[in-house]
Amino acid sequence: MTYLISAIQKIDANIGQEALEILQSSQNPTYEVILCLLINEISQTSEHISLILDDYHFINDEQVHKIISFLVDYMPRFMHLVVSTRLDPPLSLTRMRAHRELVEIRSKDLRLTLEETAVILNDVMGFALTMEDVKSLDERVEGWAASLYMAALSMQGTKDVSRFIKTFTGSNRFILDYLMEEVLGKETAEVKDFLLRTSIVERMNASLCNSILDKEDNQQILSQLERSNTFLIPLDNEQIWYRYHHLFADLLQKRLMNIHPTQISNLHTRASIWYDEESLLTEAISHALKGEDLDRVANLVEKYGFAVTSFNQEKTLSSWLELLPVDVVRNRPWLCILQAWLHYSFGPRAKAEDYLEIAESLIVQAPSTNETSPAPHFSSSVDQQRIKGAIASIRAHISITEGHFQPY
Structure with a gap:
């Protein structure tokens, strides 16, 4: 309370004198009494007063919040309260929004536009960057002014600026130092662990985070991170999907690799x-591949391959099969059949028959199976019959297309 009165007295030394005297006496008054005296004296001045509270997120004293809340409710109309904070303060924000008594400047409002980025780099800092280079750097810093400044510091004296911009990441020493000190260094161990492990995904929601971390209630951490503006960007108005700032994600992934390298594969598998x-x-x-789990990749392609072709997305299927080593494809009859279908559809058709023959040979090589004793890559003897049916179907398609089919 004393600091509050002292700040206001810089405008008018007479304001709050009585309140200070009572505070320093042995009367032990309530904060409401002191504030009423202070507000009455402020109301009698003709000065416009702006009270600025910087770094308010460091305040964790409930009494201070009550004092500020009381002041907000009863201060004169010509008095303005300016609060700089990374967290929404526990004030009546909803009511103030409804009554249009609140002006909010959020992180999105502070982001530099592409044009502003170009002006800062070329006009203010003296670089002669092409618009392509400016745009490339802007995509990395995402309007974050501090990171733009740190990128500019790093670019000074750099001969190949274009190459620097293309390789500029969160592991840049200036960015790394800032994020380590200002962001990660101030988080709890639980939040740090959350940030590191969830950095493996490009976007996230609470359910996905629960799966990755193998525990529930991660919505609370997501909400906390959003409120604290910890480089978490909402992707919808419903506060369901989020992503990390690109540079922050770079840092987290690098830290994860350094601290928990053996856990990364398992995290990708969970995702x-x-x-x-x-x-x-x-x-x-994608995550099965990043987790280097080729069996899982193969299983997923087998599971969804024919569904994809039914939607005329053969190129998607082709890209999936290209991710797998040839020997993995050739050791799974369903993958061979899918590959044969692609060759039938896009050529060369001679290779379609090659893969169908490989699929047939795998069935022949497999031991006899029953419902309770599956062979590798077969779910049952029924599955073998389905494989034979698929092979016959593709061969029928080929015969009809090439005019070899003779109707009765």
Whole structure:
């Protein structure tokens, strides 16, 4: 309270004198009494007063919050409160928004535009960057002014600026030092662990985070990170999907690699399982691949391959099969059949028959199976019959297309 009165007295030394005397006496008054005296004296002045509270997120004293809340409710109309904070303060923000008594400047409002980035780099800092280079750097810093300044510091004296921009990441020493000190260094161990492990995905929601970390209630951490503006960017108005700032994600991934290198594969597998359950096929396969789990990639391609072709997305299927080593494809009859279908559709058709023959040979080589004793890459003897049926179907397609089929 004393600091508050002292700040206001810089405008008018007479304001708050009585309140200070009472504070320094033995009367032990309530904060409401002191504030009423202070507000009454402020109301009698003709000065416009702006009270600025910087770094308010460091305040964790409930009494201070009550004092500021009381002041906000009863201060004169010509008095303005300016609060700089990384967290939404526990004030009546909703009510103030409804009454249009609140002006909010959020992180999105502070982001530099492409044009502003170009002006800062070329006009202010003296670089002669092409618009292509400016745009490339802007995509990396995403309007974050501090990172743009740090990038500019790093570029000074650089001969190949274009190459520097293309390789500029969160592991840049200036960015690294800033993020380590100002962001990660101030988080709890639980939040740090959350940040590192969830950095493996390009976007996230609470359910996906629960799967990756193998625990529930991660929505609370996501909400906390969003409120604290910790480089978490919401992707929708419903506060469901988020992503990290690109440079922050770079840092987190590098830290994860340094601290928990042996856990990365398992994290990707968990992400892949979640995406599979949500029928997000591309992401499921991508994370299985990043987790270096080729068996899982193969299983997913087998699972969804024919569904993809039914939607005329053979190019997607082709890209999936190209991710797998040839020997993996040639050791799985369903993958051989899918590869044969692609060759039938796009050529060369001679290779289609090659893969069908490989699929047939795998069935012949497999031991006899029954429902309770599956062979490798077969779910049952029924599956073998389905494989034979698929082979026959593709051969029939080829015969009809090439005019070899003679109707009765």
